[in-house]
Structures are given as structure tokens and as C-alpha cells.
Amino acid sequence: MSRKTVLVSGGAGFIGSHVTVELSNAGYDVVIADNFSNCDETNYKGVCQILGKELPLIKMDFCDAKAVNELFDAHQIDAVIHFAAYKAVGESVAEPLMYYNNNLVSFINIIDAARTHGGCNVLFSSSATVYGETDVLPVTEVSPRQPATSPYGNTKQICEDILRDSVAAYDGVKGIALRYFNPIGAHPSALIGELPRGVPNNLVPFITQTAVGKRECLSVFGNDYPTEDGTCLRDYIDIVDLAKAHVCAVSRMVDGKMKEEYEIFNVGTGRPVSVLELINAFEKVNDLKLNWKFAPRRAGDVVAIWADPQRANEELGWTAERSVEDTLAAAWAWEKRLAGKE
Ligand code: UFG
Secondary structure, eight states, rough: OOOOEEETTTTSSSSHHHHHHHHHHTOOOOEEOOOOSOOOSHHHHHHHHHHHHHHOOEEEEEEEHHHHHHHHHHOOOOOEEESSSSSOOOHHOHHHHHHHHHHHHHHHHHHHHHHHHHEEEEEEEEEGGOSSSOOSSSOOOOOOOOOSSSHHHHHHHHHHHHHHHHHHTTTEEEEEEEEEEEEEEEOOTTOOOOOOSOOSSSHHHHHHHHHHTTTSSSSEEEEEESSSTSSOEEEEEEEEHHHHHHHHHHHHTTOOOOOSSSSEEEEEEEEEHHHHHHHHHHHHHHTTOOOOOOOOOOTTTBBBOOOOOOIIIIIIOOOOOOOOHHHHHHHHHHHHHTTTTT
């Protein structure tokens, strides 16, 4: 069987770099394309070190339609995974046009190039944010989407729709949307991981930066939610497990195993974990004490969301394997390596 080529837009970022490693390990040729607007070359270099070889790296902006077409001219691309997007909820509220422009135009350019190059398998990185606030938990892929509460969340919904409608209209274009829950952790080698610019918005990078001394104190947003310990519940998914779900999805597409031409899968563990439980697990597995305090609720947070991952388990043959403890140990090893402490 000839080797297949996967284009990974945003391949130098947190999720893209881990997916690149798993795709390469599974025997795919990977072309990484990134404009480095939200990352440096640390993860790209880490990927090459883990794999023991240089991977093709193209510095480009997916909003540039000509450049995207040239990329498809130059490579026989069997599947494309689209990560290259902005992802900060608060920033999207302040700068909606920046988000709609970058996140939608880049995806439109990719699908347009795919359809004019004889079709392609397109994997879109979507988010559990499309489910919004719901009382019916866990959520399945047929749970209704709620109106988005931020332009960022809206771009995820619109891109899902763009993919669904394009698959219906254009011969040879097939698509999978993976709805991620809360990706956390780092590669066990500690050579690649999350590199947030500035003050982290997400919980785990804030925890590790506090533990390493870069931040003074973690604020736990809200202690009066209607949950057992009063803090929000999320489905934290290990980044390597998440990356492996992409390999399963790509194989399903390129090996012609899809049941529908457009499919959606939840990528989560099915296990709700509260903010306090996560902090306790971090302290226990890494044998340290974290400086944290309660703070008011953060606007826009849903009380609880976790996945029913049954469809991914059965159809993709994928199951999350790593424990929260292993994942938090990996996140801490990565943070210490960044700080030069290990
Ligand atoms: N949290 C804190 N303190 C922090 C950061 C987060 O207590 O410093 C809490 C949040 O209130 C929430 C939980 O930790 O209860 C998880 O927060 P994250 O920011 O890590 O993750 P979210 O669930 O808010 O984010 C997810 C996805 C985003 C998506 C967002 C949409 O990771 O990509 O949902 O709401 F944009």
C-alpha cells in the first residue's frame, strides 16, 4: 500500500504537533504548514527530535488562497487536518472580525483547494463548546447545538456547517468534525506541549505556571456551582489520546471506511472532573502544594459538560487510555523542562 500524505495546518501548535507525531508513527507522511502567529518553533523542533527526522515545514497563511492552492498543486494530499485558527474566547469577543476573518477564510480556502484538486478528506478540529449549556449529560453527537456565546464558538459552529454543506455539494470532498472536550497534558518525552502566550486562559497551563513560580496564585473561578464541590465539571482529555483519535479518523477517511460522507465524533473520556479534583490530582501525582484561592465565577463558563464517547469508541475504534494523573504528570514535566528545571 502506498504511503498517504496528510497536510496539517497549524501543525506547529499544541494539538497539531502531537497529531503530527502520532500520524508519523502510524506511517503517514505529514506536511506541516503554519504561519507561527501563535507559536514559535519549539514544538516543531520537538516533533523532529521525537521522530528522529526533519519533517517538511511550510511557513504560510491559510487566509492566502493562492498559497493554499499552490500547496495543493505541489503535494498529492490525501487528507487535511485543519488546526490553524484563533482560539481565545475573550479576545474573540473584543475582536470578532479578526476571528471570523481568520477562522472562516482559512477553512474556506482549504475546502476550495480540496475540491478543485479532485477532492480530499477534510478533518476539522471542532469543540464541545458547540453544545453550550445543557442539563442532559453526557452529550452525544446528536445532542442539540446551542447558540454560540462567543465569536470563537460561533466560528466552530459555522466551520462545521461549511464542511457539512461542502461535502453535500462537491464530489470527492469528505469530512469529519472532531469535537474536543478539554485537551490537556504534554507528550511523555516532554519535548512538545502547550505554550500559551501571555497569561494562560486555560486551567492546566495556569496550574503548571503557578507551580513553577511564573504565576503567584491560581484563581478557581466559582465555588457555588450546583456540583458536589461547587466547582465546574469538565471532561479533560489527554493530548496524546486526542492525537490518536485523529489517526483513527484519518484512517477511516483514507481507507474508505466512512458510513456517511460527513461524520461527527466526540473526543472525550466520558469522565467528569471538577476543578478541585483536578488540582488535588495535580498535587498528589507531582507531590507538591499549589497556591490557589477561590475567585468569582468567570463569565461564560458552563457548569458542567462531559462527553458520551461511545460513537468514537465503536466507530473509530478509539478510546481514551491515559489517566488524569498520568496526564498531569506529563504537563508538569513539560513545564519544568520549559523553565529549565529538568
Ligand atoms: N478555571 C479556573 N481558573 C483558571 C482557568 C480556568 O478556575 O485560571 C476553570 C474554569 O472556570 C472552568 C475550568 O477551569 O471551570 C476549565 O477552564 P478552561 O479555560 O481550561 O476550559 P474551558 O472549559 O473554559 O474551555 C473549553 C475549551 C475552549 C473553549 C471553551 C469554550 O478548552 O477551547 O471551552 O467555553 F473555547
